[in-house]
Amino acid sequence: MAKVLIEIDDGVLMGALAESQDQQLILDKYVEQVLRRAQAEETGTPLAPVDLGNVIETACQKAQALTQGERFHLTDLIGEELWQTIDTGERRAMGKTFRARMEQSEPKIADHIGRTSANLAIYKRA
Structure with missing residues (x-):
């Protein structure tokens, strides 16, 4: 798994932190989840349904x-x-x-x- 260092707007970061806490996720897992969903939407490939x-x-x-x-x-x-x-x-x-x-x-x-x-x-x- 890769590690990434990025600069991000303070407001965006605060929102992401709050949402990750609401979802009971650590921040890096929350960001990964958001990126996966965005990538699926952009490519038109839906996330596979889970049984x-x-x-x-x-x-x-x-x-x-x-x-x-x-x-x-x-x-x-x-x-x-x-x-x-x-x-x-x-x-x-x-x-x-x-x-x-x-x-x-x-x-x-x-x-x-x-x-x-x-x-x-x-x-x-x-």
């Missing part, structure tokens, strides 16, 4: 394969790149569904044990 049910099912299977006591985030299971392509509202819904699957399955797959500073849920394999 959230399939993503959750795959993540659950990967979580089951982890060793007992191992800590993880949903993004560890599905990958940061895919996570960034999912709309913020869909991320929240997917996170709630994933958490329910982790804690309500028999036997329980994992426990929700907290959140990171970026507000990502932390799980511990049961």
Whole structure:
């Protein structure tokens, strides 16, 4: 992944910071998401739709394969790149569904044990 140093208007930066906080993203991930969407609009290539049910099912299977006591985030299971392509509202819904699957399955797959500073849920394999 490349690192970029740019000059940006203070007002634009403040707006981007506020929006990234609203979406619970670190600034570089928010900027990457905005650039991806702008690029898709400019080229006329829509972002590929994501089958959230399939993503959750795959993540659950990967979580089951982890060793007992191992800590993880949903993004560890599905990958940061895919996570960034999912709309913020869909991320929240997917996170709630994933958490329910982790804690309500028999036997329980994992426990929700907290959140990171970026507000990502932390799980511990049961």
